[in-house]
Amino acid sequence: MPTILLVEDNEMNRDMLSRRLQRRGYEVAIAVDGREGVEMARAGGYDLILMDMSLPGLDGWDATRRLRADPDRITTPIIALTAHAMAGDRERALEAGCDDYDTKPIELPRLLSKIEALLASAE
Amino acid sequence: MSKPASSTDVRGDVQRRQAALLRLTTAIASAKDEHAVYQSMVNGLRDEALGYNFLGVFIIEPETGDRVLQASVGWPDIPSGMHVHRGEGISDRAVRDGKLHYTPDVRADPSYVPSLASGSEVDVPLTVDGQTIGVLVVESSEPDAFGDDDFEILQAAADQASIAIGRARLLHAERRRADEHKALLDTAADLTSEHELSKVLHAVIERAVSLLGVTGGEVAIYNEEHEELTVVASDSIGKDSTGTRLKLGEGAMGTVAQTREPLIIPSYHEWQGQSPQYADVVVHSVMAAPLLIGRRLVGAIATVHADPDRTFSEEDLRLLNMFTPSVAIAIENARLLAAERQRADEYKAFLDTMEDLSSELELSKVLESVLARAVSLLGVTGGEVAIYEEGEDELVVVASRNIGKDSTGTRLKPGEGAMGTVAQTLEPLIIRSYHEWLGQSPKYSDVTVHSVMAVPLLIGKRLVGAIATVQAHPDHVFDEEDLRLLKAFAPQAAIAVENARLYTAAEQQHQYFAALVANSPVAIVILDPDHNIASSNPAFERLFGYAESEALGQNLDRLIATEATMSEAEAYTREALTGPVHGIARRRRKDGTMVDVELSAVPVNVGDEYVGLMALYHDITELLDARREAEAANAAKSQFLASMSHELRTPLNAIIGYSEMLQEEIEDLDQPEFADDLQKIQTAGRHLLALINDVLDLSKIEAGKMELFLEDFAIAPMVREVMSTATPLAKKNGNRLTIECPDDIGQMHADLTKVRQMLLNLLSNACKFTSDGAIRLTVERDRDVDGGRELVQFSVSDTGIGITDEQMDRLFEAFAQAEASTMRRYGGTGLGLAITKRFCYMMGGDLHVQSAPGSGSTFTICIPAVVTGGPPTTS
Numbered sequence: 001m002p003t004i005l006l007v008e009d010n011e012m013n014r015d016m017l018s019r020r021l022q023r024r025g026y027e028v029a030i031a032v033d034g035r036e037g038v039e040m041a042r043a044g045g046y047d048l049i050l051m052d053m054s055l056p057g058l059d060g061w062d063a064t065r066r067l068r069a070d071p072d073r074i075t076t077p078i079i080a081l082t083a084h085a086m087a088g089d090r091e092r093a094l095e096a097g098c099d100d101y102d103t104k105p106i107e108l109p110r111l112l113s114k115i116e117a118l119l120a121s122a123e
Numbered sequence: 124m125s126k127p128a129s130s131t132d133v134r135g136d137v138q139r140r141q142a143a144l145l146r147l148t149t150a151i152a153s154a155k156d157e158h159a160v161y162q163s164m165v166n167g168l169r170d171e172a173l174g175y176n177f178l179g180v181f182i183i184e185p186e187t188g189d190r191v192l193q194a195s196v197g198w199p200d201i202p203s204g205m206h207v208h209r210g211e212g213i214s215d216r217a218v219r220d221g222k223l224h225y226t227p228d229v230r231a232d233p234s235y236v237p238s239l240a241s242g243s244e245v246d247v248p249l250t251v252d253g254q255t256i257g258v259l260v261v262e263s264s265e266p267d268a269f270g271d272d273d274f275e276i277l278q279a280a281a282d283q284a285s286i287a288i289g290r291a292r293l294l295h296a297e298r299r300r301a302d303e304h305k306a307l308l309d310t311a312a313d314l315t316s317e318h319e320l321s322k323v324l325h326a327v328i329e330r331a332v333s334l335l336g337v338t339g340g341e342v343a344i345y346n347e348e349h350e351e352l353t354v355v356a357s358d359s360i361g362k363d364s365t366g367t368r369l370k371l372g373e374g375a376m377g378t379v380a381q382t383r384e385p386l387i388i389p390s391y392h393e394w395q396g397q398s399p400q401y402a403d404v405v406v407h408s409v410m411a412a413p414l415l416i417g418r419r420l421v422g423a424i425a426t427v428h429a430d431p432d433r434t435f436s437e438e439d440l441r442l443l444n445m446f447t448p449s450v451a452i453a454i455e456n457a458r459l460l461a462a463e464r465q466r467a468d469e470y471k472a473f474l475d476t477m478e479d480l481s482s483e484l485e486l487s488k489v490l491e492s493v494l495a496r497a498v499s500l501l502g503v504t505g506g507e508v509a510i511y512e513e514g515e516d517e518l519v520v521v522a523s524r525n526i527g528k529d530s531t532g533t534r535l536k537p538g539e540g541a542m543g544t545v546a547q548t549l550e551p552l553i554i555r556s557y558h559e560w561l562g563q564s565p566k567y568s569d570v571t572v573h574s575v576m577a578v579p580l581l582i583g584k585r586l587v588g589a590i591a592t593v594q595a596h597p598d599h600v601f602d603e604e605d606l607r608l609l610k611a612f613a614p615q616a617a618i619a620v621e622n623a624r625l626y627t628a629a630e631q632q633h634q635y636f637a638a639l640v641a642n643s644p645v646a647i648v649i650l651d652p653d654h655n656i657a658s659s660n661p662a663f664e665r666l667f668g669y670a671e672s673e674a675l676g677q678n679l680d681r682l683i684a685t686e687a688t689m690s691e692a693e694a695y696t697r698e699a700l701t702g703p704v705h706g707i708a709r710r711r712r713k714d715g716t717m718v719d720v721e722l723s724a725v726p727v728n729v730g731d732e733y734v735g736l737m738a739l740y741h742d743i744t745e746l747l748d749a750r751r752e753a754e755a756a757n758a759a760k761s762q763f764l765a766s767m768s769h770e771l772r773t774p775l776n777a778i779i780g781y782s783e784m785l786q787e788e789i790e791d792l793d794q795p796e797f798a799d800d801l802q803k804i805q806t807a808g809r810h811l812l813a814l815i816n817d818v819l820d821l822s823k824i825e826a827g828k829m830e831l832f833l834e835d836f837a838i839a840p841m842v843r844e845v846m847s848t849a850t851p852l853a854k855k856n857g858n859r860l861t862i863e864c865p866d867d868i869g870q871m872h873a874d875l876t877k878v879r880q881m882l883l884n885l886l887s888n889a890c891k892f893t894s895d896g897a898i899r900l901t902v903e904r905d906r907d908v909d910g911g912r913e914l915v916q917f918s919v920s921d922t923g924i925g926i927t928d929e930q931m932d933r934l935f936e937a938f939a940q941a942e943a944s945t946m947r948r949y950g951g952t953g954l955g956l957a958i959t960k961r962f963c964y965m966m967g968g969d970l971h972v973q974s975a976p977g978s979g980s981t982f983t984i985c986i987p988a989v990v991t992g993g994p995p996t997t998s
Contacts, residue, residue, distance in 0.1 A: 012777040020784055054769070083772045091832065105776040105812065108783065 002047035002119055003027040005076075007037035007063065009055050013104070017050070020108055034058030038066050046076055048118060051098065053082045053089075061096045068097035077118040081106075136172075143172035144276060145625065148283045152622050157291040161194035164259070164284045169196045173276060175261050180249075180284075181207065182257035183218065190218065190258060197262075212236060214258045217246035221255045223278055227267040242266045245273065247281040251289040259284070286583055290614045297611045324356035327450050331426055332358065335439055338406075338429040343369065343376050344422045344454055345414075352376055352423055360427050361405035374398030375411040376423035383420065385412040385444070387435045391427075410435040412443050414451040421454045490522040493616045497592055498524055500612065501605050504572075506592040509535065509542050510620060511580075518546055518589055526593050527571035540564030541577040542589035549586065551578040551610060553601045557593075576601040578609050580617035587621050646740040649727070650679055654696055657735060666720070666742055668713030679738065683710040685717075699724035699736050707743065719743050761828055768819045772812065779808040817954035824961045831874045831965060833990055838868045838915065842902055845879055849886040857895040858921075860886075864902040871915050873990040877962045884955035885919040885982045893923030893979070904988065913988040914968070920981035926974040934972065935960045959984070966990045 004026050008014040018028040029046065031037035034055045041049055053060035060080060067074040080093035083104045093101040100114050147167030154160040161180045168175045179195035188209035195201060209215070213234050217224045224246045229235050242265040249257040259281050263269065324342045331340055339359030343352035350371055357364040369377040378396055379386050388394045388409040406427045414422035424447060428434065490508045498506050505525030509518035516537065523530040537547040544562055545552050554560045554575040570593075577591035590613065594601065640647050646663035648656055656674045664670050667683055674682065684692035688709060698704045703725045709717050724738040782805040789797050823829040842864050853860040871878075882900070889898045901918040926934065935956050956970075963970045966986050974980035 010773060010777075013773075013780065016777065016780040016784055020780075020787070023787065083769055083776070104772065105779045105808075 001025050001027055003029060003045060004115070005029045005031060005037065005040055005046040005049045007031045007034065007049065007055065007060065008052045008081075009033055010052075013052070017106060024112065034060060034063035038063050041067055041074055041076060042070065042072065047122065048115060049076050049078045050115075051078050051080055052104075053080055053093070061092070064093075064096045064098055077122055079111075079114055079118065139172035140272075140276065143167070143170040144279060145629075146170065147173075147280055149622060149625070151280075151283045151287045152618050154287055154291070156295070157288055158193065160284055160287045160291060164280060165194045165196045168261070168277075168280060175277075177262040177264070179260050180257060181214065181260065182249075183255070190214070193257075213244055214246040214260045217248045217258050218255055221248045221250060223247045223274060223281075225269060225274065227269075229262075230266075243268045245269050245277055247277050249281055249285045249288065251285055251292065256285075256288065282583060286614075286618070290618060293611065293614060321355050323453050324450070325358065327424075327446060327453075328356055328358045331424075331443065331446055335410075335426055335442055336433075337410075337426040340424065340426040341376065342414075342422060342424050342450065343367075343380075344458075345380060345420045352380055359429075361429070362403060364401070364404075367400055369398060369400070372396075374401055375409045375425050379411045379413045379425075380420055380423045383413045383415060383418070385410070385440055387440065389434050405429050407431045408434050410439055410443060412440075412447050414447050414454060416451050416455050421451050421458070424450060487521070489619050489622075493590070493619060494522045494524050497590060497609065497612060497616070500608055501576075501592050503576075503592040503599075503605075504595040506590065507542065508588065508590050508616075508620075509533075509546075510588040510624065511546060511586045518542055527595070528567075528569055530567070530570075533566050535564065535566070540567055541575045542591050545577045545579045546586055546589050549579050549581065549584075551606055552576070553606060555600050571595055573597050574600050576605060576609060578606075578613045580613055580620055582614075582617050582621055587617050587624070590616060646742075648674070648679060648738050648740075650696075650736040650738065652733065652735050654678055654680070654736070656682070663740070666712075666718065666740055667710070673713075683712075685711050695722065695724060696736065699738070700726055700733075702726065710740070719747050721746075761823070764819055764822050768815050771815055775808055775812050775815070779805055779812065782808065814954075817958060820958050821954055821961075824958070824965070829961075829965065831990065832876070833872055834875055835870050835872050836875045837870050838902060839864055839866055841875065841879060842882070842900065845882045845886065846900065848883060849890065852887050852890040853898055856890055856893060858890055858893050859897045860890075861897065861899045862902075863899065868902060868904060868915075871986070871988045871990075873966055873986055874962075877966070878986065881959045881962050881984060882917060882919070884959045885917075885984070888955060888982075889919050889921035889923065889980070893921040896922035896979070898922075905985070914985045915988050916983060916985050918981055918983045920979060922979040925976040925978055925980055926972070927976045931972070931974070935970075 004021060006014060006018055006021075006028055008017065008030070009032055014030060014032070018030060021028050029040065031040050035058050037049070037051065037055075037060075038058065040046075051060045051064060055063070058066075060082075064078055064080070067076075067078070077099045078097065079100045079102060080089075080096070080098040081102055081104055082089050082093070089103075090101045099118055102111050102114060147163070147170065150163035150167050151160055154163050161182075164180060165178055167173075168178055175196075177197035179198055179201070180193045181190035182193050183189070184191050184206075187206075190207040190209075190212075192201060192203050192205040192207075194203065207214070211234065213226055213229060213232055213236075214224075215234065226232050226244045226246075229241055229244050235241075242263045244263075245261045247259040247261075248255045249259060259277065261269075261273075261277055328340045328342060331337065339357075339361075341354050341358075341360060341364055342356045343354045345352055352369040352371075354364045354367040354369070354376075369380075371377055371381040374397065375386060375388060375391075377398065386409075388396075388411075391397070391406045391409050394409075404427075406429060408428045409425055410427075411423060411425040413420055414424060424443070426435075426439075426443065490510075494506050494508045497503075505523075505527075507520050507524070507526060507530055508522040509520045511518055515534075518535040518537075520530045520533040520535070520542075535543040535546075537543055540563065541552060541554060541557075541560075543564065552575075554562075554577075557563070557570075557572045557575050560575075572593040572595060574594045575591055576593075577589060579586055580588040580590060590609070592601075592605075592609065640660050643660060644662055646660065646666040648659040648663050651657045656677050656679055659669070659671045659674045663674070669682065680689060680692040680696055691708065692710075695704050695706060695708075703723065705721075705723050707719070707721050710720050710722075712718055719742070721741045721743045722738060724736055726733060727735050727737050782801045786798060786801045786805070789795065789801070820829065842862065846860065846862055850860055886898065886900065898919065898921045901916075901920070903916045903918075905914045905916045906912070907914060960970045963984055963986065967990055968984060968986035971983045971985075972980060973983075
């Protein structure tokens with residue numbers, strides 16, 4: 001089953017999303033901030049990253065940019081999650097190196113379809 | 124005559140025509156003679172602003188009744204002096220009945236005679252003293268070219284000209300009379316000249332010497348003003364005493380002049396009353412007598428005996444008294460003649476300078492000189508001039524001279540006092556004994572006046588003022604001759620007063636505007652055509668530090684622009700040559716500091732002539748500070764909203780997420796009794812989230828922070844996606860959702876997210892307010908009304924409850940669901956339509972609604988197929 005790295009600082013969001021993804025059969029690994037997210041992603045072993053954009057310290061935008069600028073070329077698909085449902089966020093996320101974008105609160109069916117589409121195209 | 128095109132043209136036109144009319148009347152009023160009046164009238168009416176191109180003035184020849192052309196414009200083939208016979212021509216009608224006549228089509232008129240301008244014609248009679256003396260003929264080559272405006276102007280010009288002609292004729296006649304009168308007096312004076320008088324008086328003395336058998340004698344004339352006698356004839360008294368002046372009481376003649384009684388001095392050398400001027404005479408005895416007319420002293424006569432044996436007797440005195448009355452009368456006649464001659468000289472001089480009065484325009488000077496001339500003309504003690512203020516219906520005394528008080532500023536109602544009386548009756552008035560007169564005004568109770576003569580100052584029948592002259596001396600009483608003079612003088616004075624009043628009004632208006640500029644809080648600077656400063660106001664000095672004296676003649680841009688702003692400043696100046704400019708800029712003060720200003724500049728034209736620029740500067744430092752503060756406050760607000768919505772959303776995400784998760788889990792746990800409650804928590808959470816999103820959207824729109832992300836997208840797939848989202852909503856209320864969208868409708872360039880949001884808003888509204896009905900989304904391409912832009916039109920129609928007229932008014936306001944209860948019943952945030960409408964505006968489109976209560980609604984969004992540019996700030 002695919003393994004998903006969830007980078008999320010809010011404990012409840014983390015708990016909720018990881019449990020719901022696990023119920024649908026995904027393996028879920030957790031990073032609680034941008035720095036940890038970048039370290040874990042570099043270490044490898046994930047099929048997809050769900051990246052919250054507003055993180056303390058190193059935020060999701062910068063974390064994504066770092067991964068994409070990494071000499072090892074981390075190409076793991078990233079879906080950006082933002083709470084600001086602002087027009088333009090999608091463009092910004094794609095510009096930063098994300099592969100897709102979704103807004104919080106999570107509508108699980110929508111997010112699942114995006115995850116499945118990215119995993120399918122990665123194969 | 125041209126018909127103006129727009130309202131601003133009308134205003135400008137009216138002003139130009141009024142100015143032209145004022146020029147015309149001033150020119151007519153200052154014309155020196157009758158012919159100059161005709162010439163000024165035709166020249167004035169040809170003025171561009173009035174635009175009469177074919178006109179002439181005819182004057183009726185009294186002998187034949189023919190009309191004789193005096194002056195014309197636009198009739199090159201018709202010489203002045205041309206006769207039109209009595210009873211002929213179109214203008215004969217105006218001559219016959221003394222009224223303005225208009226002939227819209229002269230060719231149709233039986234009395235038409237072919238001429239250059241054979242369209243329409245206006246004939247205005249010229250009337251002097253109620254009698255038609257001529258006619259002003261104005262023609263146009265167009266039929267029906269004249270209107271009420273023209274009649275008004277032409278009538279006004281004819282009225283002015285009539286007054287001026289009447290005045291010129293009066294002046295002419297008066298001048299002829301004055302010339303005749305003076306010639307007569309000159310002849311009489313030659314006969315009774317001073318030389319003649321002294322001859323007569325010598326003859327008198329010779330007769331006295333022979334009759335009384337005396338040695339010699341003298342005659343002296345009394346000068347009232349200097350209270351002295353002057354010897355004018357002297358014979359054989361031991362010296363030639365001619366020219367000797369004697370005070371009252373001095374010597375023999377001085378004594379009789381004082382006592383008014385004859386005197387016999389038997390022994391002159393022993394007499395105590397001797398005058399030193401006669402110390403060397405060889406005289407023994409003297410007889411002297413005063414020369415009297417009634418009780419009034421006119422001179423004295425003396426006879427002497429050199430022979431010590433001879434003395435004067437009572438019989439001698441009786442004989443002398445036979446002489447004295449005729450001598451007195453001869454002296455008095457000579458004096459009267461001299462005085463009359465002097466007065467005639469003065470009157471002639473007065474008539475000579477009359478014309479000058481018209482050209483003097485400063486009111487106070489005019490009035491002073493009017494009064495001074497009246498006083499000297501009539502030889503009176505003093506007088507007053509008052510002008511009539513129409514608005515107040517009062518006379519105001521504006522010049523006062525020697526009436527025992529300074530009455531300047533006194534206000535008189537019609538009927539009050541002498542001038543008030545003539546202002547009411549419009550007739551002259553002579554008051555022979557002022558102190559017995561019942562019409563006295565208490566305002567004049569303290570004047571020292573014996574008799575008064577007053578006349579109204581009239582132009583036509585219009586009162587412009589009054590003039591009064593007074594005599595303090597009881598011996599001088601006004602007579603008909605005085606009144607005739609004053610009446611002759613009055614029309615001229617009236618015109619002078621009126622001209623000066625018009626000029627003063629214009630001057631006051633000028634001063635009013637000057638004061639406006641001087642007191643304006645806005646810095647105002649006027650540039651000459653070379654862009655140099657011609658004037659600046661005190662606010663300019665307050666703003667920039669340059670006094671007017673420093674600024675004069677300087678180039679404005681070089682004075683207050685810096686190197687960095689010079690080209691911008693010069694561009695403003697260039698642009699202002701052609702029309703108003705407006706802008707915000709930074710300029711340099713005298714002390715080198717910079718100031719933010721709002722500037723406006725306009726070209727200044729007087730008539731059609733460009734005379735320079737006017738520039739206005741308004742200090743906007745405070746305004747800019749306020750704007751910066753407001754912008755900072757607004758940014759703080761936006762930041763607050765953004766972070767608030769983030770802080771609110773995080774716990775909401777948890778509520779929505781956990782309730783959803785629990786719903787999934789209870790299916791596995793098989794505990795359906797909780798499903799309903801969990802659904803309620805989730806619905807409430809989603810509603811709250813929608814509210815927060817909408818409020819955030821709206822506040823961003825209103826702060827101008829909402830941005831458009833324009834992209835090309837295919838319309839049909841977008842519509843299908845929206846339909847799939849809306850279908851569950853429609854089903855909930857049992858509605859049927861249909862779509863009419865051509866597959867080949869193609870692409871548009873717009874903000875995809877917002878278009879989607881707008882359509883969802885409209886569809887979810889339709890679903891909410893319709894039950895068991897039909898909802899249809901129609902998509903079409905269309906063109907703008909003017910055929911310009913291509914539009915994409917989305918219409919959402921339903922068969923729901925509809926909207927009343929009152930609800931319609933508030934439909935697009937935020938939080939304005941038709942009724943508060945509606946929200947409870949139908950749900951929704953009440954912000955959807957407000958946001959949708961604003962999104963439409965942002966994309967250069969619009970949102971319309973058609974509805975009637977009970978019969979459904981149709982909302983139509985029109986958006987340009989290619990949205991361009993940034994969003995306009997919404998209001």
